Amino acid sequence: MNRRQTLALGAVAALAAAAGTGVGVWRQPGPAQGAEAVGQLPPDFWQLRFTKPDGGELAMADFRGQPLVINFWATWCPPCVRELPALEAFAREQRGAGGVRVLGLAVDAAAPVKAFIQREGIQLPVAIAGLEGSELARQLGNAQGGLPFTVLLAADGRLAQSRLGETSRVELSRWAKALGTLQK
DSSP, rough: OOOOHHHHHHHHHHHHHHHHHHHHHHHSTTTTTTOOOOOOOOGGGOOOEOOOSSSSSEEOOOOOOOOTEEEEOOOOOOHHHHHHHHHHHHHHHHSSTOOOOEEEEEESHHHHHHHHHHHOOOOOOOEETTTTHHHHHHHTTTOOOOOSEEEEEOSSSEEEEESSSOOHHHHHHHHHHTOOOOOO
C-alpha cells in the first residue's frame, strides 16, 4: 500500500469514527430523560413572548401557575413530526380545570409551521421560537441541542421533567400523574 492509499484509508477511518461518535451522542438520552429534571427557569422566562404562526403573540405569562409541557420541535425534524399526534392527544386529555397545558415552540420559520399546523389540524398552542428557541431549550437542560426536546414545568414553575428525543402519550401521562394532575 502506498502513502497516498494509507492517507486516504486513514481519512475514511477518521470520518467513520466521527460519524459513529455523532450518532452515539445524537441517540444518547438527555441528562434528565425519564428522571427528575434538574435546573431552573431563566430569570426572564415568564416575560418571554413569541409570535404565533397566524399572527399575534403568545405570552409565557399566560401559562404561569399551571403545569405546562413545552415541546421544542421543527417541521424538518422527522421525530418531531412523528410525536405531534401524541402531544395533541395528551393535550386533549388534559383540557379542563387543573390539567397540564401543552405548548409547541417551533425552532423553525413561520411559513412552514403555519402550513404544517393547518395541513395536520394541530389544535394545541404553537408559537415560533426560531433559532432563539435552541438557546431557550439549552437553558432548560438541552445541552446537546437536539430536537425534539420536551420539558414539564410544575405549577410552581419548577422544571420537573425533560426528555431529549421523541416522547409518547404514555410518558407524558406518567409525568402528569407524578405531578398529581392527570385528568380522569
